[in-house]
Amino acid sequence: MKMIRFSKYVVLVIILTSVFGCDDAEMKAIDNGLYIQEAAPSNKFDQQMETQLIDEGEVVKTLTIRLVRAIEQDITVTLDIDQQLLDDYNQRNDANYQVLPEEFRSFEKEVTITAGDVSAPVVNLTIKPYTAPNGEAYAIPIRITSVEGPIEMKGNANHMLYLLTSPNKQKAVILQNSNTTQIRFKNEIPVDQWTIEYWLRVDNHNKWDLNGYVGLSNKWLRQYIYHDGSAPILFNQILPRYWADGVAQIAPTLQFHMDNPGFDMDSEEFWWPDIWYHIAYTYDGTQITLYKDGTKNVSKADTREHAFSSMTLAGGSFSYGGYSMQVEFAQIRLWKKCLTPTAIQDGMSRQISGNTDGLIGYWKCDEGSGKVLKDSSPNGNDITLDGTPKWSELYNFAHPND
The missing domain is CATH 2.60.40.1740 (hypothetical protein (bacova_03559))
Incomplete structure (x- = not known):
């Protein structure tokens, strides 16, 4: 009797295996x-x-x-x-x-x-x-x-x-106080959001000894390079300007300033001469954010209406103690949208199409000679610089500081 029951179980296992089983590879x-x-x-x-x-x-x-x-x-x-x-x-x-x-x-x-x-x-x-x-x-x-x-x-x-x-390789325009220029756009451009981005290098063209550049007692040295109140670029009331000292009073800071009502937002300190930085300011309708080399640096809440109708290069206090400040520019871009951090990082080291969606101003600053900076956006707001600018060597903006 037990043998019969055992046989039934064996048969059942065999049947289940044949129905639901699989070969070794499938298992x-x-x-x-x-x-x-x-x-x-x-x-x-x-x-x-x-x-x-x-x-x-x-x-x-x-x-x-x-x-x-x-x-x-x-x-x-x-x-x-x-x-x-x-x-x-x-x-x-x-x-x-x-x-x-x-x-x-x-x-x-x-x-x-x-x-x-x-x-x-x-x-x-x-x-x-x-x-x-x-x-x-x-x-x-x-x-x-x-x-x-x-x-x-x-x-x-x-x-x-x-x-x-594919890295952007270009010469850059070099500006001093003799090249201070303001352009009025052909038409005012109202925006709900915006982005301003550019490559900028502040030159130690007078060859100051940078030993002791950082510190509480060396503002005098920094001020000959990063003049207090100097604004390499500004749009209407939007004024990014340098100060030889930040809050800690040990190194230069880049301050974003607007009037009516007053607004100031200071970057971290430690901006060095003879170094290329990619600078991007964004506004999403509720706050302004600074990105330094594609990384968020600081942000501050603000809500106001914006319209772009003019741009100034080499503005503010561009000379100090008889010495002119000197800056180099490449790839100045003005957008009517708030770029994401990913979009900033994706585009910062290469050229982009002048017809890119949302682009309302694009000055590559790569002409290499002359005094006209062409606007490659559809708005065509070319800039004719005052004075005669200098032009740099060729830079590779995948690694411009090498």
Whole structure:
């Protein structure tokens, strides 16, 4: 009797196994997964974006398609360009990247993970140097589009988005107090939000000894370079101006000032001469924020109406004790929207298109000679400088201080 019952249980197990069972490869696939290794560094499956500088030579990036663990079956994977991935990024970040044209990129689109292996042969993505004559921004969005085999994707690591930067290389305009210039725009431009951004370098052109530059007792030295109240650039009532001392009285500060009603917002101290800085001020309708080299520095609440109708270069107190202040400018941009930190970082080291959405003033300052700074935005507010400006050497704005 017991033998009969035991036999029934054996038969039942055999039946269940035949109905619901699977081979060894399928069993392992239940807790297995496929992913792009470079999209999941240190097994963190949420890092599917990388910024890549493309300068003078080819760049090769690797993509490794792999499994969590090997199975006894071939897995064939197809990779391709994914326009939707890029569209989603542009929408989230208020960006305007385009897919890099095919002649400047190449990669193997089909790879196989051989049975018993955990990864396929490495895919080499080769990116060739390209030009962006109209300030185009390029990217390469790659996604796993199909998988042949009993395996599923692991997390979100089925794609990689490469944001490409081709560095802006240009000469810069050099201004002293003899070049102080104001321009009135052709039309007043009312805005609800705005961004002002530019590259600026304050030169120690008189070759002061900077030993002891920082400190309570050395304002006199700093003031010969960063003159109190000097405003390299200002728009209407918007006046970013330098002071040789900040609150701590140990180094220069950049103060954002407006009148009616009065508003002052001081940056952190420690601005050094002969160093390029990217400076961006944004206004979102409720607060003004300063970004220094793409990183938030300080912000302060404010609500008021704004309209842009004029711009001044080399304004304020641009001389002290018989010495002129000297600054270099590149890539002055005026926007009628509040750029996100990502948008500022994406665009700061490259040229952009003059037709970019929201751009209402764009002075590249890259002419290299003469006294006219062309406005590349649709508004065409070219600037004819007073006096005869100097022009710098060629800078690479991916690393302008090298």
